[in-house]
Amino acid sequence: MTDPQPPKGLVIIHTGDGKGKTTAALGLMVRAWGQGKSVKMFQFLKHTGARFGEHRAAEKVGISIESRGDGFTWLSKDMDETTAIAVDQWAHCKTAIEDGETDLIILDEATYPVTYGWLDADEVASTIANRPSHVHVVVTGRDAHEKLVAIADVVTEMEDIKHPYRDQGIKAQPGLDF
Amino acid sequence: MLVVYHGPGATKEIAGLGVLFRANGRGLSVRHMRFKQAPKGEPSGDDLALEKLGIPSHVIDAPTEDAAVELWSKAVRHVSIVQEGVLVLEGLLDAIAEGWLSGAQVSETLSGKDSLLHVIVTGEKAPSELLESADLISNMRAIKQRGSDAPVIAGIDY
Numbered sequence: 001m002t003d004p005q006p007p008k009g010l011v012i013i014h015t016g017d018g019k020g021k022t023t024a025a026l027g028l029m030v031r032a033w034g035q036g037k038s039v040k041m042f043q044f045l046k047h048t049g050a051r052f053g054e055h056r057a058a059e060k061v062g063i064s065i066e067s068r069g070d071g072f073t074w075l076s077k078d079m080d081e082t083t084a085i086a087v088d089q090w091a092h093c094k095t096a097i098e099d100g101e102t103d104l105i106i107l108d109e110a111t112y113p114v115t116y117g118w119l120d121a122d123e124v125a126s127t128i129a130n131r132p133s134h135v136h137v138v139v140t141g142r143d144a145h146e147k148l149v150a151i152a153d154v155v156t157e158m159e160d161i162k163h164p165y166r167d168q169g170i171k172a173q174p175g176l177d178f
Numbered sequence: 179m180l181v182v183y184h185g186p187g188a189t190k191e192i193a194g195l196g197v198l199f200r201a202n203g204r205g206l207s208v209r210h211m212r213f214k215q216a217p218k219g220e221p222s223g224d225d226l227a228l229e230k231l232g233i234p235s236h237v238i239d240a241p242t243e244d245a246a247v248e249l250w251s252k253a254v255r256h257v258s259i260v261q262e263g264v265l266v267l268e269g270l271l272d273a274i275a276e277g278w279l280s281g282a283q284v285s286e287t288l289s290g291k292d293s294l295l296h297v298i299v300t301g302e303k304a305p306s307e308l309l310e311s312a313d314l315i316s317n318m319r320a321i322k323q324r325g326s327d328a329p330v331i332a333g334i335d336y
Contacts, residue, residue, distance in 0.1 A: 015321075018317065019314060020183055020189075022196070023193045023197055024192050024196055025196065026199050026200060027193055027197075028334070029196075029199075030195050031224050031333060031336070033227055034223035034227025034228075034333075036226075036333075052200070052203075053199075053200035053201060053202075053203040053204040054200045055203065056203035056204060057202050057203025057231075058203070059203075061231065103333065149321070154320075154323055156189045156319065156320055157318075157321050158189075158317070158319075159185075161317050162312060162314055163314060164179065164313040164314050168313070170179075173296065174204055175201040175203075175204035176181075176200070176264065176296045178200070
């Protein structure tokens with residue numbers, strides 16, 4: 001028995017309207033980190049310099065989470081600026097995907113800039129598809145573009161069965177939701 | 179908040195780990211209990227990470243009724259004493275589905291928890307009582323998956 005090849009890197013997508021997409025990606029990041037793998041998370045949309053629970057936890061243990069965004073698009077006053085931030089963030093993602101130095105790369109909320117057309121779907125899909133073969137890439141966000149789904153090995157839909165912020169008007173909880 | 183992540187996919191289990199990481203970052207009191215065997219493969223990346231993060235974790239070595247009942251009694255005690263933070267009960271739904279624990283009793287205990295203690299329950303299928311009392315439910319549905327003969331990968335599958 002020989003085991004000459006490291007396992008092929010996977011493309012994993014967490015999509016759907018339900019909660020748990022980013023949370024599960026964080027869990028995967030933590031699991032890989034537990035195994036001594038190098039991990040990185042890039043967050044789209046979430047404010048540059050956000051200090052959510054995941055940022056604080058990551059900082060303590062030396063995991064890199066880079067957030068570049070201006071919050072939620074429907075609040076944005078300057079769409080050119082919003083697009084430019086996403087394009088800049090993608091350039092950072094692309095470098096990390098292509099240099100092969102990170103075992104697991106999470107592109108959090110990356111479906112939105114693709115869906116909104118701020119990033120070119122073909123470019124994002126082909127960059128991920130042509131990554132170094134050992135690199136795992138996880139993409140989260142609602143309504144994953146068909147071109148992303150097409151190159152994925154694993155796609156999980158988080159289906160919204162009960163949602164307290166919608167159903168009961170409860171506010172998002174620090175530590176649980178962000 | 180009582181949160182249920184259920185469904186056939188493996189993703190539901192790592193969601194619990196993600197919540198623990200996030201809550202730990204906020205400095206909340208966090209605790210992990212696993213009612214099933216660790217995901218295939220040794221050593222478990224989840225367990226290594228929990229240890230490195232200093233998150234207290236209680237796991238059962240083999241899935242049996244006695245082990246599940248004993249661990250559940252720890253969870254009951256935790257819920258009765260601890261008034262805030264996050265408690266993840268990984269695979270609890272599967273212990274209920276096995277008939278080792280009563281869905282009605284679990285639901286009653288978790289409904290009585292302090293509102294600032296967030297409990298995350300995972301597993302394949304949830305009993306109706308728990309679906310009723312949960313605040314948030316997501317079903318993890320596999321749209322695309324690897325073949326059953328795909329190699330198991332450290333850091334992804336375990």
